[in-house]
Amino acid sequence: MSDITVLVAARTHAVSGRPTRSRADASAAALALGLSGTVRLLTAGPLPDAVARDYLALGAPRLEILECGEAADVLAALLPALHNVPWVLTGTRSESEQGTGMLPHALAAALGRPVVTDVLAAQPDGNAWIVTQALPKGARRRLRISPPAVLAVSGAAPQTLRYSLADAMAGQIVRTPVQTSGPATAPAGQRVPNSKRRKLLEAKTVQSGHARMLGAIESPSTGGTVLQAGNPHTKAQAVLDYLRAHALVHFLRDTLP
Numbered sequence: 001m002s003d004i005t006v007l008v009a010a011r012t013h014a015v016s017g018r019p020t021r022s023r024a025d026a027s028a029a030a031l032a033l034g035l036s037g038t039v040r041l042l043t044a045g046p047l048p049d050a051v052a053r054d055y056l057a058l059g060a061p062r063l064e065i066l067e068c069g070e071a072a073d074v075l076a077a078l079l080p081a082l083h084n085v086p087w088v089l090t091g092t093r094s095e096s097e098q099g100t101g102m103l104p105h106a107l108a109a110a111l112g113r114p115v116v117t118d119v120l121a122a123q124p125d126g127n128a129w130i131v132t133q134a135l136p137k138g139a140r141r142r143l144r145i146s147p148p149a150v151l152a153v154s155g156a157a158p159q160t161l162r163y164s165l166a167d168a169m170a171g172q173i174v175r176t177p178v179q180t181s182g183p184a185t186a187p188a189g190q191r192v193p194n195s196k197r198r199k200l201l202e203a204k205t206v207q208s209g210h211a212r213m214l215g216a217i218e219s220p221s222t223g224g225t226v227l228q229a230g231n232p233h234t235k236a237q238a239v240l241d242y243l244r245a246h247a248l249v250h251f252l253r254d255t256l257p
Helices: 023-033 049-056 074-082 103-111 165-170 209-217 232-245
Strands: 004-007 010-012 019-021 039-044 062-067 087-091 115-125 128-134 140-145 149-153 172-177
Touching: 004 023, 004 074, 019 023, 019 049, 023 039, 023 049, 023 087, 023 115, 023 149, 039 074, 049 062, 049 165, 049 172, 062 074, 074 103, 087 103, 103 115, 103 149, 115 140
Parallel strands: 004 039, 004 087, 039 062, 062 172, 087 149, 115 149
Antiparallel strands: 010 019, 115 128, 128 140
């Protein structure tokens, strides 16, 4: 039995539509391969050999595929193979918008283990690991986690994703048919159409870069009158009228001697 099991899956490329490896799952595999211990790559469901070879190119010696239908319950297929594994690593979520990111939490709940999300790095500390977790606004937190546990590695983890053609060809792909109890059950929550997208914010007015720069450095005009002509008496009367209009003076006489 391996010490570390990394769950991997295929994703659909946004441009070509072809299946390829997931950046988050590859980061989880690279993090595990950089630690001491036996690493096993595992997936449930259909996975093309080309994608499996891409994962093996990271340096893993073996990838196990639990073959089940596309509509099968992936969680039920994975649980028997994960009960005795101390460390289970997954990606945080798929790059596609249809990814829910619920698998690490569902696994942790079914196995009765803690789950740590957005993991950036890990290093052994005796039987435990010191895990670096990403927090909002660029903050970081270090946690000491004891096995067994489930870690969801962030796709932004600073891992070098190597590609070795020799490892890709030498790695072993093992396919094992499994039977699940029934179709996958959808997690509780609000269901929305796949075509629904976030609304982009648009500028109310379209301006050139020069106009936006002037708007940022120039103070806006607040109204008023610029007196460039006239005698001192006329100008003083205009100032007095302004003060009275804004209740800045309280005497009635508004003419100068």
